[in-house]
Amino acid sequence: MCAGGTRDAAARNDLLTGGGTCVEGAEVVVGVQPALDGVVAKLQRGAQVADIGCGTGQSTFIMAKAFPSSTFVGYDFHEPSIAHATAYARTNGAENVRFEVAKAKDFPARDLDLVTCFDVLHDLGDPVGAAAHIHRALKSDGTWMLMEPLAGDATEDNLGPV
Numbered sequence: 001m002c003a004g005g006t007r008d009a010a011a012r013n014d015l016l017t018g019g020g021t022c023v024e025g026a027e028v029v030v031g032v033q034p035a036l037d038g039v040v041a042k043l044q045r046g047a048q049v050a051d052i053g054c055g056t057g058q059s060t061f062i063m064a065k066a067f068p069s070s071t072f073v074g075y076d077f078h079e080p081s082i083a084h085a086t087a088y089a090r091t092n093g094a095e096n097v098r099f100e101v102a103k104a105k106d107f108p109a110r111d112l113d114l115v116t117c118f119d120v121l122h123d124l125g126d127p128v129g130a131a132a133h134i135h136r137a138l139k140s141d142g143t144w145m146l147m148e149p150l151a152g153d154a155t156e157d158n159l160g161p162v
Contacts, residue, residue, distance in 0.1 A: 043069075043070045049071065053076055055081045057085030068096055074100075105130045105133045113139060117148075
């Protein structure tokens with residue numbers, strides 16, 4: 001979490017509507033993306049972005065708000081989450097974002113500048129198939145931003161209280 005961040009839903013909504021400055025997830029925009037060579041410049045100019053496993057779209061909204069010249073599509077296989085994200089986008093004037101039901105290994109987008117996966121790859125039924133599909137969907141100079149939790153290599157290393 002970034003300094004001064006919060007997990008509070010009202011504060012998260014403030015960021016999405018322009019009132020907040022830092023929430024959980026927003027550190028991706030100010031901390032992680034700048035570490036990726038040339039990604040922020042592409043996003044500022046206008047990039048095509050897919051957010052895979054977006055759930056209700058919060059990460060997608062944060063990025064779309066930060067980079068209004070870019071186009072963001074959030075994909076998730078869970079229809080109710082996509083319905084929620086779509087309704088939120090309609091009521092909050094998110095012009096550069098849309099949501100579609102699709103699996104990580106067969107989403108329709110091509111020629112992408114950036115693909116993001118936030119805490120999702122380890123949950124996929126076919127992570128290797130998803131990775132191969134993401135690679136094919138990227139432009140030759142595209143970037144895959146993958147963020148996963150710290151975990152051990154063996155199942156028993158990951159058991160216990162959260």
